[in-house]
Amino acid sequence: MSDKSRKTFLMIIFLCVLFILVWVSDKFLDEYTMRVIRTGLIYIIAAISYNLINGIAGQFSLGPNGFMALGGYMVALLMLPLEQKKFVWFLKPLIWPFNSFSFTKAFFPLAIFFGGMAGALGALVVGFPTLRLRGDYLAIATFGFSQIIIVLANNLISVTNGALGIKGVPEYANIYWCLAWAIITVLFTTNLANSSYGRAMKSIRDDEIAAESMGISIFKHKLLAFVVSGFFAGVSGGLMTSLITTISPSLFSFTMTFNLLIIIVLGGLGSITGSVITAFAFAILSELLRFVESPINLGPIYIPGIAGMRMLVFSFLLVVLMIFYRRGIFGEKELSWDWVLSRFGSKNHQGVKVCPGKTEHF
Amino acid sequence: MSWKNGAFLALDKVSLNFGGLLAVSDFDFILRQGELVGLIGPNGAGKTTVFNIITGQYEPVRGRVFFKGQDITGWRPDRVTCAGIARTFQNMRLFGGLTVLDNVLVSRHSKLKSSVLAAAFNFPGYIKEEREAKIKAMGLLDRLGLADLAHMRAGNLPYGQQRRVEIARALAADPKVLLLDEPAAGMNPEETIRLMEFISGVRNEFGLTIFLIEHDMKLVMGICERIHVIDYGISIAEGTPKEIQDDPKVISAYLGEEACDYS
Amino acid sequence: MNASVFFQQLINGMSLGSLYALLAIGYTMVYGILRFINFAHSDIFMVGAYFAFFSIVIFRIPWPIAAILSIGLTALVGMAIDRVAYRPVRDAPRISALITAVGVSSFLENLGLVTVGARPKAFESPSFMSKLFHIGDAAITGVAIWVPVITLGFLIVMMYIVYKTKVGMAMRAVSTDIDATRLMGVDVDKVISYTFALGSALAAVGGILWACKYPKISPLMGVYPGWKAFTAAVVGGIGSIPGAMIGGFIIGLIEVMTVAISPGLSGYRDGVIFLVLVIFLLLRPTGILGETLKEKV
Numbered sequence: 068m069s070d071k072s073r074k075t076f077l078m079i080i081f082l083c084v085l086f087i088l089v090w091v092s093d094k095f096l097d098e099y100t101m102r103v104i105r106t107g108l109i110y111i112i113a114a115i116s117y118n119l120i121n122g123i124a125g126q127f128s129l130g131p132n133g134f135m136a137l138g139g140y141m142v143a144l145l146m147l148p149l150e151q152k153k154f155v156w157f158l159k160p161l162i163w164p165f166n167s168f169s170f171t172k173a174f175f176p177l178a179i180f181f182g183g184m185a186g187a188l189g190a191l192v193v194g195f196p197t198l199r200l201r202g203d204y205l206a207i208a209t210f211g212f213s214q215i216i217i218v219l220a221n222n223l224i225s226v227t228n229g230a231l232g233i234k235g236v237p238e239y240a241n242i243y244w245c246l247a248w249a250i251i252t253v254l255f256t257t258n259l260a261n262s263s264y265g266r267a268m269k270s271i272r273d274d275e276i277a278a279e280s281m282g283i284s285i286f287k288h289k290l291l292a293f294v295v296s297g298f299f300a301g302v303s304g305g306l307m308t309s310l311i312t313t314i315s316p317s318l319f320s321f322t323m324t325f326n327l328l329i330i331i332v333l334g335g336l337g338s339i340t341g342s343v344i345t346a347f348a349f350a351i352l353s354e355l356l357r358f359v360e361s362p363i364n365l366g367p368i369y370i371p372g373i374a375g376m377r378m379l380v381f382s383f384l385l386v387v388l389m390i391f392y393r394r395g396i397f398g399e400k401e402l403s404w405d406w407v408l409s410r411f412g413s414k415n416h417q418g419v420k421v422c423p424g425k426t427e428h429f
Numbered sequence: 430m431s432w433k434n435g436a437f438l439a440l441d442k443v444s445l446n447f448g449g450l451l452a453v454s455d456f457d458f459i460l461r462q463g464e465l466v467g468l469i470g471p472n473g474a475g476k477t478t479v480f481n482i483i484t485g486q487y488e489p490v491r492g493r494v495f496f497k498g499q500d501i502t503g504w505r506p507d508r509v510t511c512a513g514i515a516r517t518f519q520n521m522r523l524f525g526g527l528t529v530l531d532n533v534l535v536s537r538h539s540k541l542k543s544s545v546l547a548a549a550f551n552f553p554g555y556i557k558e559e560r561e562a563k564i565k566a567m568g569l570l571d572r573l574g575l576a577d578l579a580h581m582r583a584g585n586l587p588y589g590q591q592r593r594v595e596i597a598r599a600l601a602a603d604p605k606v607l608l609l610d611e612p613a614a615g616m617n618p619e620e621t622i623r624l625m626e627f628i629s630g631v632r633n634e635f636g637l638t639i640f641l642i643e644h645d646m647k648l649v650m651g652i653c654e655r656i657h658v659i660d661y662g663i664s665i666a667e668g669t670p671k672e673i674q675d676d677p678k679v680i681s682a683y684l685g686e687e688a689c690d691y692s
Numbered sequence: 693m694n695a696s697v698f699f700q701q702l703i704n705g706m707s708l709g710s711l712y713a714l715l716a717i718g719y720t721m722v723y724g725i726l727r728f729i730n731f732a733h734s735d736i737f738m739v740g741a742y743f744a745f746f747s748i749v750i751f752r753i754p755w756p757i758a759a760i761l762s763i764g765l766t767a768l769v770g771m772a773i774d775r776v777a778y779r780p781v782r783d784a785p786r787i788s789a790l791i792t793a794v795g796v797s798s799f800l801e802n803l804g805l806v807t808v809g810a811r812p813k814a815f816e817s818p819s820f821m822s823k824l825f826h827i828g829d830a831a832i833t834g835v836a837i838w839v840p841v842i843t844l845g846f847l848i849v850m851m852y853i854v855y856k857t858k859v860g861m862a863m864r865a866v867s868t869d870i871d872a873t874r875l876m877g878v879d880v881d882k883v884i885s886y887t888f889a890l891g892s893a894l895a896a897v898g899g900i901l902w903a904c905k906y907p908k909i910s911p912l913m914g915v916y917p918g919w920k921a922f923t924a925a926v927v928g929g930i931g932s933i934p935g936a937m938i939g940g941f942i943i944g945l946i947e948v949m950t951v952a953i954s955p956g957l958s959g960y961r962d963g964v965i966f967l968v969l970v971i972f973l974l975l976r977p978t979g980i981l982g983e984t985l986k987e988k989v
Contacts, residue, residue: 130792151740196974202786203729207922208973211966214822218963255549261539262548263559270524270535277522280484282510282539282602291545325798332791337526375805375911382802385795389788390780399526 075406082250086090093242102310107350108245109306112252113323114330114346115339116299121328122337122399123260124292125272127206129324130193133213136220136319137189138182139308140299143233144226145170145178151235159225162189175239178306179248180415186301187294189216194293198286201275213324214351220316232315240309246304252299257401261294261342268292269337326353329385333395341397353377436495437462437638438514438606443492445481452478452690453662456492460606465639467653469646470506471682475662477519480608481639484516485509485616496606511539517595519611519642525584526669529575529594530566534582536601537562562598569597573627588615600631607631613648621645625652650674658682696829701952707836707905709944710843714898715921716928716936717850718891724931725869725887728786731793732773733895734918735800740766740896742808743877745815755818764898770886770892779881783873804911812913817904835905836979846897847937852931859886867931914969916962920947923969929982938980943968 093101117131144165152161152169160166170178197208220227259265267288270278279285308314330349334341357375367378388395434636436459443456451461453475461468468476478551481487481510483494484508493502501509510516515536540562541548543555570576576584583594592612599607613621625648632639649656650670658666658673660682666673673679715737720731743762747753753761777796781789823834854860862883863875874880902917903909920943928939947965951958972979 091636112881121787125787127790133832139480197970200973200977203723203727203790204973206790207926208728208970210919211973214966215963215970218960218966222963258551259545259549262555263543263562264545264548265543265736266527266531266535267538269531271529273524273526276486276506277508277518277524278535280486280510280518280522281536281598282507283535284505284507284539295545306886310918313722327434328791336787373806374810375802379796379802380807382795386777386792386799389784389792389795390777393781393784393788 077404085152085246085250089242089246094166097115102353103350105240105242105245105310106307107347108242108249109240109310110327110330110350111249111302111343112299112344113303114327114334114342115252115256116296116303117324118331118334118337118339118342119260119299120167120292120296122331122335123265123272124289125267126198126267126289127202128209128291128293128296129206130213130322130382131296131327132319132321132323133193133209133216134189134297134300134306135217135304135323136187136213136216136314136316137185139302139314139319139405140220140227140233141185142178142182142305142308143236143314145181146175146237146239147233148237155228155233155235156225158229158231162225163227164341172237172239175309176244179244179302179309179314181303183298183302187298189301190293190297191290194290194297198289198293210321213321217316217320227316230316230320232313232318232337234313236308236312236314238309238312240306245306245310248302252302253339253343256295260339264291266290272337289313325378326381329381331395332385335395335397335399337399338395338397340402341395341400345396346403353381356380435461436458437464437497438640439495440479440482440483441493442496443479443489443494445478445487445489445645451662453482453489453659456659456664457494458657458664460638460640462605462638463543463636465628465651465652465654466641467656468642468659469644469649469656470659474659475689476659477610478662479659480516480610481610483509484514507539509604510604513603513605514608515593515606516608517599517610517612519614521591523583523591523594523598525582527583528580529558529570529583529586530563530579532594532597533566533569533601534562536598537566540603566601566626569601572631573597574585582600589620592616596631600635604637606638606640609639610644611642613643613645617633618647621648624648628652697952699827700830700832703830703832703836705945705948706941707839707944708948709924709941710840711898711902711905711917711940712921712924712943713937714843714846714894715917716900717739717847717933718895719922719925720928720930720936721867721887721891723925725863725870725884726782726789727779728778728789729793729922730778730891731790732796733891734914734921735797735804735894736766736770736773736914737895737899737902737908737917738804738914739769739800740892740899741815741909741913742899743896744900744903745813749813749816759900762900763893764772766896766899767889767893770888770895773788774885774888779884790852801911801915808911810911812861812908812910815903815909816879817907820895821904839901839905842897842901842949846864846894851933855888859883863887883941904924910935919963919969920962922974923965925979926969926977927972927979929979932979932981935981 092104113131113135120126120128147155147169152166193209193212197205197212200208221230237253248264267283270281270283271285271288275285304319326349330345331342334345358379360374438460440456440458444454445452456479468479470476478487481659485501485504485508488503493500495501496512496514504641524535540691541558543552543558547555567576567579570579573596575590575593575597583591586594592615596609596612609628613624615645618623628639629652631637641653655669656668656670656673657664658679665678665682666676668676714950715733718733718736719730725775740762743765744758747758747761748755773796777792779787781792802847805858817835821838823836825832825834825837854863862873862878863886865878866880867885870880899914902913921940924939924943925936925937927936927942928935943965946968951961957964
């Protein structure tokens with residue numbers, strides 16, 4: 068068996084095992100635990116999309132929350148049943164065409180795709196003017212745009228219902244859809260990152276001037292990374308809206324971007340597998356840390372909940388990481404089949420060191 | 430523009446200033462196809478600025494740049510490279526996070542015909558193009574004696590090897606004109622001799638026209654057919670190595686500034 | 693809008709603008725020296741307001757002493773943040789420093805939420821702030837007059853420090869060429885530390901005046917003023933101290949006038965400022981007084 072078909076084979080086995088695992092846990096685990104797992108999968112999509120622009124293309128954006136919001140509103144507008152729409156928009160009527168139709172359950176994946184397209188379109192509109200800027204300026208400009216998106220969400224009542232938000236979005240984002248989109252995101256982004264286009268993006272990250280001198284169109288490739296990133300941000304926003312069944316401007320505030328930043332820094336900027344692991348861990352950890360924010364009643368002792376404690380811990384973690392452990396868990400490396408095989412496979416069993424040429428693989 | 434007859438690459442009275450300071454002024458220069466020309470001058474004379482103007486990093490305030498009869502003034506650097514002018518950098522700008530092979534493959538990217546989706550979904554057409562690019566890149570690395578290092582991170586290589594990777598990367602862009610910015614910097618005399626042989630070799634093999642900046646007079650006098658001298662952004666002399674060595678203006682430009690190094 | 697309303701709004705805009713200017717100087721000084729946006733600056737502004745709140749409302753320290761004490765403490769906080777969080781990442785890639793700053797900002801905000809709670813607290817401003825002035829038909833509160841006046845006083849002191857003292861000279865030298873200044877035997881870290889102290893002190897002045905103007909404070913009070921002040925720094929030309937002042941007044945006036953001219957736009961008042969930010973970044977990233985920086989190839 069050739070190396071390549073061997074890896075494909077392993078991948079198929081891995082996906083089958085994953086599917087069985089999900090099927091079993093869906094059968095036996097309680098609703099709450101499954102919810103945490105679904106949230107984790109959605110975080111994976113959002114984190115990978117953010118890592119594509121920040122870690123692989125090396126452009127520091129602070130705007131993914133805006134693109135997630137675009138995807139979320141798109142899915143809410145498409146999926147919310149017509150009678151619910153009449154009920155929600157009591158201040159001002161909903162604009163055409165959303166007031167005249169709603170998708171049925173069967174079209175949920177299409178709605179998510181349109182959510183992704185909304186994110187991608189937003190990224191195109193934001194990226195086109197801002198990607199000529201560099202470093203700090205780009206960060207500020209993308210932040211400014213995502214804030215404008217949130218301000219619009221608060222004020223365009225006939226589309227978003229303003230600060231009240233949209234309630235009653237059907238909860239179709241079950242574990243299988245979340246998993247399917249997460250797998251699509253991981254595979255697509257990994258393939259893209261390893262392709263010639265991905266190399267061009269990484270060359271821009273490492274040295275913009277040299278990349279341009281090697282014939283790479285800087286603007287085109289930055290925009291490409293930005294739009295693909297916007298697409299998956301929109302997908303994750305749409306799934307999240309369906310998961311929690313409501314959307315309001317505060318759901319996709321800057322805190323969301325901050326959480327994603329912690330995830331991708333901890334996992335390693337540029338490492339997709341790193342983001343997968345830390346995104347999932349983040350979802351679980353923020354559930355575990357929920358207790359510090361809720362009141363604890365131990366008979367005679369009553370400890371009131373402390374709001375902000377979780378974020379305090381996460382911010383502290385982020386600063387400590389940047390000072391002492393800047394490369395994150397994986398650095399830029401990926402957990403790959405090569406590594407798995409060299410560790411557990413038969414070929415390199417006697418501790419033969421993988422040749423230095425394989426340093427790309429962890 | 431009769432003086433430009435037969436010119437492959439030409440600069441026509443090019444000027445550029447930085448914050449009031451004239452970096453290059455009324456610089457005239459021609460490069461004929463197949464030539465190997467050197468650009469020398471004291472530190473800060475504006476040599477690299479001339480390169481940056483040719484490759485589009487800087488746009489001149491006056492004057493024009495012509496390549497194969499076409500006006501390329503103000504083109505973006507990537508467009509200039511795709512038109513057939515590739516360069517190396519004085520202070521080496523390798524993609525430190527990428528492997529040596531990937532560094533070279535980046536230069537092949539602009540030749541890629543497959544779309545993003547074809548690449549991300551591994552369409553057969555893309556796989557074929559990628560394979561061909563890899564063969565070509567490995568061939569170049571082999572030619573430069575870097576094949577064993579193909580999978581090393583470029584940022585981890587020693588200085589001399591990084592210089593060679595830079596040249597390989599520039600050659601991978603299929604240039605007609607190669608601009609080398611101090612290729613021998615930091616090399617010992619033995620390495621410099623090998624570099625001279627290598628430069629002459631690739632020039633014949635790839636049919637290149639070469640324009641190089643160099644401080645090492647032995648290298649410049651040894652391989653260049655024509656030398657251009659620049660001082661304070663002004664062209665002060667031009668001619669064969671012999672003529673340049675005897676030119677009083679050149680000698681006075683270098684006197685007082687490490688004169689003995691260039692004797 | 694008649695003349696007296698316009699005059700009233702002009703005063704309001706100047707008063708708001710002077711607060712932005714105070715805050716913008718901190719952004720611009722740090723950027724001028726380190727080429728780095730101190731995202732936590734808006735939270736230092738909040739910390740300053742809380743120091744004043746505690747010393748006045750809780751500990752009942754007389755006003756002038758409390759103000760000076762709070763300004764001094766905030767300056768120390770600014771220096772401490774630089775020492776603990778920013779100095780270790782100074783030689784790291786730019787993106788690391790930015791992420792650290794975002795982390796510090798979030799840390800301070802959430803530290804505020806945890807220690808003092810999310811509920812806004814009422815701030816007691818001194819009595820001279822709440823007196824009403826009548827100029828023609830226009831009634832103007834004392835705050836609207838006093839804020840620009842006090843701001844101007846502090847700006848003069850700050851300009852004196854930056855342009856007339858030895859420390860100020862060192863700051864300007866570091867912002868021109870950090871490496872050359874280091875080679876000349878200047879303790880660059882110390883100069884940066886003083887810059888943070890000075891910027892934070894001005895942020896504290898801004899925070900206290902803000903609390904007098906809108907007499908309540910909360911841990912997230914700095915977020916929007918911070919971004920608007922940053923916009924002011926960009927509009928004025930980031931790195932330029934006079935630019936930050938001019939930018940502050942411009943942003944204050946734009947914000948007040950947007951709402952005054954068209955009350956329907958009040959929901960967009962933050963959006964308008966972000967739009968100004970984005971437009972400047974795209975069309976004139978060097979701002980009104982900034983210089984162009986060309987990347988060396």
